[in-house]
Amino acid sequence: MQLKKYTDYGLRILMYLATLESTDKPSGKLVTIREICDTFSLSANHVNKVVHHLGKLSLIETRRGKNGGFMLARNIDAIRLDYVIRQLEGDEAWIECHKPSCVALPACELNTIVAQGKELFYQYLNQYTLKDLLKNKAQLRTIFTSTP
Structure with missing residues (x-):
């Protein structure tokens, strides 16, 4: 299993925003799309x-206009990783049995086993928040701000 780039970008953006905070609470510092694109070498369209x-998802607050961001x-301790990943990934089945229909479907247990594994994956991530990704917050901030 591999997370979509879309989800990866979402997690990176949240981490970037969190490194700007001096406490665990939102500071109000606005970041621009361009800043994210430059930091991670991503296209503006994707970002x-x-x-x-x-x-x-109400994870970030956006403001439009000239001074927007x-x-x-x-x-950061209220943003659970399981929620973010589930929302950005979509809750699609990891095994597709019906498109096209699999001949083994009537007797196969693969989908059931993988679906249970998926739930265990999300249960495991449920114990982590955005704060847990920032154990090296100062180092991340330095890396993010020194990126050309």
């Missing part, structure tokens, strides 16, 4: 889509 989605909308 726009991810930022829009994170905004719809976005920032975290929640405390």
Whole structure:
């Protein structure tokens, strides 16, 4: 299993925003799409889509206009990794038995076993928040701000 690039970008954006915070609470510092694109070498089109989605999930707050940008909308210890990944990945089945229909379907246990593994994956991630990704916050901040 591999996370979509879309999910990876969402997690990177959240981590970037969290490194700007001096506490675990949102600071109000706005970040631009360009800043994210330059830091991670991503296209503005991809970043726009991810930022829009994170905004719809109320994980970030977005402001339009000349002085616009976005920032975290929640405390970093309130953003659970299982929620973020499940929302950005979509809750699609990891094994597709019906498109096209598999001949083994009537007797196969693969989908059931993999679905249980998927739930265990999310249960494991449930114990972690964005804060847990920032154990090296100062080092991450330095890396992010020194990126050309």
